[in-house]
Amino acid sequence: MNCYIDAGNSRIKAHLARRSQKTVEPVVIDWPTVNESDPVGALATRLEPLLVDEKGRSPKQVVLASVVEPRRRDWLGTAIAEICPQAECRWLEVPGKCCHVRVAYESPTDLGIDRFCGMIEARARHPDRPLAVINAGTAITLDVLAADSQHLGGLILPGWRAQMEALRAAAPALTPAIESLEGAGAPAEPTDASPVPEATRRLGLAADTATAIELGRHWLIAAGVNQMVSVWQERLADEGVLLVVIAGGDAERLADLIDPYLEHCLETDLVLSGVVRLARARR
Structure with a gap:
């Protein structure tokens, strides 16, 4: 075994x-x-x-x-x-090509192995169409695959917890508000993420610092992800409808922020399944 x-x-x-x-x-x-x-x-x-x-x-x-x-x-x-x-x-290391996916990086080993494993598994589950593969964890990684499985590149954003840690380090005066969000000073686990605030679905503003931080990080992620996915969908329109594949510990949280006009799906264990696929692949 x-x-x-x-x-x-x-x-x-x-x-x-x-x-x-x-x-x-x-x-x-x-x-x-x-x-x-x-x-x-x-x-x-x-x-x-x-x-x-x-x-x-x-x-x-x-x-x-x-x-x-x-x-x-x-x-x-x-x-x-x-x-x-x-x-x-x-x-495992990232190869230049495996499981039909061809890496865009000039030096493939510079690409995170988690991103590559997520891409090859997403491609196996959703063949023959352009994909935006998003892994929502400590960092939110976004990678785009053309319909022919050519990796076109990607982006990395700070995730929910990373944003909090960055604010804590850069603006220590915000620590009490951050701790009130985390609960008794203990960092929230990725799977214990609170629901997206209802105010996020409207043009709401905060009347206290903790809520301002909470709404701010939701809007930052929602605006960045939706804007870029919309651009990719438009530019890859001749290859078919772009499918947004979302995985990771904060996948459900992120899916709540995706524009309903964008086709998307949640996938479980995408990276780990990709690890198995890469390990068993014949190059």
């Missing part, structure tokens, strides 16, 4: 593939915090139930797609080696 891991900035998502199981829900694991005394040990504790089954069996190969900084990548590699030292760790 093999284990496939999508190591994102917010969380780790993993899937253990056994021949006897056709579908398995992925496991979501939190990263240790920077102030934990033994981050490798904490990570190993969280990973062990996934990597070692009730009969003591563990995967022969662990395939990883990582967009995190070297320190956390090292934590992950060390934790896996401690749990199943016989397993081969295979770190």
Whole structure:
């Protein structure tokens, strides 16, 4: 059996593939915090139930797609080696072309592996039409595929949590308002995102600082995403109707902001499924 891991900035998502199981829900694991005394040990504790089954069996190969900084990548590699030292760790890199998708970057390895895996999986699920592939996580990444699967490039925006952290760092006086939004000073988890405020659906204004921050980040994301998708739809009109494919921890939150005139759909486990697809692909 093999284990496939999508190591994102917010969380780790993993899937253990056994021949006897056709579908398995992925496991979501939190990263240790920077102030934990033994981050490798904490990570190993969280990973062990996934990597070692009730009969003591563990995967022969662990395939990883990582967009995190070297320190956390090292934590992950060390934790896996401690749990199943016989397993081969295979770190995926972005090829120039695979699964019909051709990367626009001159140096393909400069493209985030999560973005590439999301694109190849979106293409497999929605063939023969232009796509805007959006992954709404710590960062909101937007990539465009032509109908012939040529990657035309992409954009990166700060996500909801990243905007809050940027404001906290750049304008410390806003910290009390930010903490009131996060709840008792604890950062909100991506899956616990509050609903889009009703005021966002109208031309509403805030009468307090916390609401001003909340509305401001929604409008910023909504305006940027809808404007760019509209431009891409117009410029690719001769290839068909552009489909906006939305995935990631804040996918539902983002989908609520998409212009209803733009065709869009939500996809689950897009990047992790793409990790499996890339790992098994014949180049």
